[in-house]
Amino acid sequence: MSSCDHWRQHTGSVVSWECESTAKEVHTTEVRPRGTAAVRTLLDDDKALQRHLTDIRHAVLDQLPQDDTADPRWQCQAQNIMRLNEGFRAFCERLEENCTSLSCWLCQEPMAGVQGIYLVGDARGVRDAYIEYFSCFTNVVVLGGFEFLSRKMSSVWKKNKELQRLVSGMQKSENPASVCLYQLFHEKIQEQISQYALVLTRLFDDQAEECQEVGSALKELVGLQHYVSQVLDEANSTKRMWQTVGQKLTDLFRTPARRLREDSKNVPISAFLGRSAYDRVLLFDDLLLLLQGSDVRSYNLTTLWAKAIVEETCDRRCIRVTSPEDDLILVAERAENEVVWQWKLDQAIRQCLSGHRDFPLWGKETDNRKQSLASRFAEYTFRNEGRFKNATYQGQWTYGRLHGKGTLSWEDGRNYTGDFKDHQEHGFGVFVNPCHGGEAHDCYKCHWKRGQMQGYGICEYGNNLTYRGYFLDNARHGFGVLEKSRGEKATFRYVGHWENNKKSGYGVLEDYDSGQRYIGMWQDDQRHGHGVVVTQSGLCYQGCFVNDKLTGVGTLLSDDDSAFEGEFTEELQLRGKGKMVLPNGYSIEGVFSSTFGDGLQTTGVLMTADSDRSAKDVQHLQLGIGTLATEVRWVGIYGPLEEYLRSGSDDLSEEVFLGFHVESSRAMKKQLRGSPEGTGSEEYLVFSGDRRNSRDVPVKNSDFMLDLQQVTEGEQLTVYLEKAFQSSAHPLGKLMRFLTMAFQATYSGMGANKHLLGMAQEEVKGHATKIFHIVRSHLSESFVTAAEDKDTGSGLSSYALVLPLILPHFCPELFMLYMLNHERDNGLYWQGIVHLGLLSDTKLLEFLDVQKHLWPLTDLHLTASKRYSLVKDQCFLSAIKCLQNISMTANPQQKLTTLLRTLEEIEKSVAWVLSRDYKLPMDDLLPLLVYVVSRAKIQHLGAEIHLIRDMMDPSGTGGLYDFLLTALESCYEHIQKDEIRRGRVPD
Structure with missing residues (x-):
């Protein structure tokens, strides 16, 4: 520059x-x-x-x-x-x-x-x-x-x-x-x-x-x-104005900040309350006063609603003023007077609710100025007779009615906090009621309908009782759990059905003081109908109860596998005809008297081991089969779900059925609705399908049945149901939690008795069947038709679809029953496993008569000291590891798949030895399978086998899986043989 x-x-x-x-x-x-x-x-x-x-x-x-x-x-x-x-x-x-x-x-x-x-x-x-x-x-x-x-x-x-x-x-x-x-x-x-x-x-x-x-x-x-x-x-x-009224009224209502808005002496109007008429009406910035002689009525503006109406009798315009307890009618002779009062009432109520005056006071209306709000938050103390007398309410109102969320408190300490609708408790709420002279409280956390407890709730009583379940008209009704604790220990626990605050229907009562558990029918708080009693000592009996007493013919089983079938008295005395089977297989049939513990007297016939019922039959005897049908068990759990589905899965019925999970996470649900990427909440499941453009997006739980109608693939349905059963807020997940809790209450603890295995099996299968029918009824007809097609469909059944998904929820208790029921056989099997484990691989293969050309040892040229360790670590190792996975899942189909993969691994090893593909015949397969089983050392193999056999899909009977399971059963029984258990094997 x-x-x-x-x-x-x-x-x-x-x-x-x-x-x-x-x-x-x-x-x-x-x-x-x-x-x-x-x-x-x-x-x-x-x-x-x-x-x-x-x-x-x-x-x-x-x-x-x-x-x-x-x-x-x-x-x-x-x-x-x-x-x-x-x-x-x-x-x-x-x-x-x-x-x-x-x-x-x-x-x-x-x-x-x-x-x-x-x-x-x-x-x-x-x-x-x-x-x-x-x-x-x-x-x-x-x-x-x-x-x-x-x-x-x-x-x-x-x-x-x-x-x-x-x-x-x-x-x-x-x-x-x-x-x-x-x-x-x-x-x-x-x-x-x-x-x-x-x-x-x-x-x-x-x-x-x-x-x-x-x-x-x-x-x-x-x-x-x-x-x-x-x-x-x-x-x-x-x-x-204060100079025109009496001193008593002035002393009561005159305050420094209170201002008069309108006086009926200046703008004439009359007020009517029922049959009473008031000729003086005073409108203040916070009160409405009605005067007639010595009769004075005051109303706070925060709980007043003013609305212009037309009298039907004379077509005259009036103002209806609604309060929580009274309905007033303001009548003006001139229409302009009615307009002035309506406007000033609206302005005064609105400013009273907002908490500040307009500026200027009576200026031009602004755009955001509204008439008296229909819905508002306010506090009010009831004065008239009724159940709300002297109670104070803080919460939301709509036209003088309790509507929305609020708190209602009585002078005697009662308190309700929750939802209201049309002046009644309606929705979710917590009610606290003092008891025992005010030293304790009953706390009700439940759903309400028209002022009464109805739906799911949790009640903690002042006498250490706790109830979790359903209510109807303020009474325990439907499925529920009642338990009482003393200190840190529970004294009893009832899981079952109720009717009008009494045990009625199917239920389980566990008395921790007496060490007894009752499983069966109830009526009016008493055991009535078929039932089973299990004691902590291992004694169990079944029969028919009348008014809490066991009478008539029944069955009594002891822990030493002795059994009695015959007549009982009310005190559980054996008195009358009957038959007793002893642990050694002997039986006594005749007339019995007295009770256990005080000596048993009988007149009858003693029979040796060729009796109709042997000791082994007593060991596997199952109680409750045929007397307590699965149809009568836990109907109170399925009832709320069915009602929820009939209601169309709306929000209110969803909250009533799901309990408190929806109520507590409603804000999170709303937040996730606004985010297309929202995932990770239990309030939503992930549904992948064509209608969602192949993307995983949140699905509202109340629409889950609608989503089932969109299913087009079997794998898609399985994934959806699996997520539903695992969700703590999904209706199917809530159902599964209740069913699991009931199952645990029946078959865990002292209820883990081998004689209840049959009942447990029936129960699990019954749940699978009921849930399958619920799901199937909401699937599209096209999908059901395609799935059930014999030529192209893969089949649609409770065993194939539902049972594998729900079985893991029941497996801990169910598997324990299997272990108890097959404890004796499994003990024999384990003795054989221990003795076979002492043999080297070569000696074991030789002992099992495995053809030497099938041994994977042909090309090994090692010294004797090295041969043992090398072969021990490599001989059929892949098959052994594969079979050990059979205990890693509760799904019967996956267990069978594991068994099939074990066979494939055995054949791979043989094919490697023979250098060609080779399908093992039964004569060659069984010895090799026994070898793999002995080395896999599955601790409760008998329970695993019987679980698979009982829970597998019946459509697979006679197929490859059935063949493999039969082969595994043969291996299990072979290992139990006396010569193996006692170590009678070659040196």
Whole structure:
């Protein structure tokens, strides 16, 4: 860049700056003279007002009497007079700050703008200062404070020359002292607002940018003028109104801040409550009063709803005013009066709910101004007779009715917190009821319908009882669990069905004190019908109970595998005809008397081991089969699910059925609905299908049955159901949790008795069948038809679809029953495993008569010391590891698949030895399979085999899987042989 160009750029910037500065000076020159004159006028007015207020402070406020405890009227007025004193002094301090600010503005540089004037820059602050002062002032007016002061200090003020000077300067000096005081404390201050407005009017200029702020400040002052005039009129009309009513009513309802909005004497209207008529109606900013002689009715505006209606009898417009306990009708002779009252009622109610007054009080309606809200939050204490008498409610309302969430508290300590609908408890709620003289509480956390407990709930009683289950009309009804604890230990636990607060139907009672568990039917809180009793000592019996007593023919089994079938008495005495089978296989048939423990007397026939029932038959005897049908068990668990499905899976029935999971995570569900990537919540499952564009997205649980109709593939259905059963908030997951809890209550602990295995098997299969029918009924017909097609379909059954998915939930208890039932056989099997484990691989293969050309040892040329360790680690190792996985799953089909893979691994090893594919015949397979089983050392193989046999799909009978399972059974029985268990194997 040349020096010339540099000079031009520099001078250009200077010229530009000088032009800009000149323009600002010109603009300031135009605005500042007018602004300076206005500020000087404003400063003079503020100083004059400051001097006047200082005189009032010295003449009046500094002369106020001290606290006079002997005068009760002083106690009533003192607080508001003191607040007026404080508000007056605060206003004077604000005025002094304003004067200082104006003086500084005049001393500033010419660049200072009108924003520095406090009326423009802090218009809201000026407004708030005036509102605060006039609030204190009008409170004194309403209570007649100036009349009280004129009487209280009349003797003092007659000698006060400064006060006389202030009063003489007023236009109406002949006014009483109270009126003079009233004028002194507000006229000059009110007039100052007009002076402020005049000053800002002079500053206002539509063409100046700064004048936009001036215009906004001017609007604030105009609104303040209206506001002050209105609050003064309102305070004076309120004071005059209190002078027209009795002293008793005044003492009850007159407060400093309460203002009259309308009086039926000014705008005539009448009120009717039932057959009672009220000729005086007073509307305050927080109350509605009805007066008729000595009869007074008061209503808080926070719990009032006003609505214009038309009387059917005379087609006259009226106003219906609804309160929580009363319905009022306001009737006006003239239509314009009804319109005025309706408008003022709406405004008063709305402002009372919002907690602040409008500005100005009766200005133009704004867009966000609404009529009295139909739904609102409010507090109310009931007075009329009824179940809510003297109860206090805090919560949501709709047109005078409890509706929404709230808390209802009684004087005696009862408390309900939760959902309401149409003036009744409806939805989820917690009810606390004192008991035992208030030393304890009953706590009900449950769902309610029309004021009564209905649906799922948890109740913790003051006597250490806890109930978790379903209610109907405030009574335990349906499926539920009741347990009682003493300290840290439970004394009893009942899991079953209820009817009208009594045990009724199928249920399980476990008495920890007596060590007994009853499984069977109930009626009116007593054992009634077929049932099974299991004791902690291993004694168990079944029979028919009548009124809690076992009578008639029954079966009694002991832990030593002895059994009795015959007649019982109420005290569980063997008395009558019967048959007893002893552990050695002998049996006695005849007439028995007395009881166990006190000696058994019998007259009958002793038979040896060729009796009809041997000891082995007693060992595997199953109770409850044929007497406790699966159809009568746990109908109370399926009932709520069926009701939920019939209701269309709506939100309310979903919450009632699912319990508290939906209620507690409703916010999370709403949050996830707004996020397309939301996953990971138990409130949602992942459904992959064509209709979702092959993407995994959240699925609302209440739509899960609708989603089933969209299934097009069997694998897709399996994945969905698996996730549903695992979800703690899904309806099928909730059902599975209840079923699992009931299963554990029946068959775990002291109920883990080998004689209950048959019942447990039936129960699991019954659950699979019921759930399958529920799911199938919601699948599309096209999918069901394709799945059940004999030629192309893969089959659709409870064994193939549901049982493998639900069996893991029941497997711990069910497998324990299998182990107990086959404990003897498994003990023999394990003895054989131990002895076979002492043999080397070569000796074991030789002992099992495995053809030597099938041994994977042909090409090994090792010393004797190395051969053992090498062969031990490699001979059919893959097959052994594969078979050990049979205990890693509860799915029968997966166990069979593991068995098939074991066969494949054995054939792979043989094929490697023979260097060709080779299908093992049965004669070659069994010895090799025995070898693999012995080396796999599966601890409870007998339980595994019988679990597979009982729970496998019947359609697989006679197929490859059935063949392999039969081969495994043969191996299991072979290892139990006496020569193997006793170690009679070659050296």
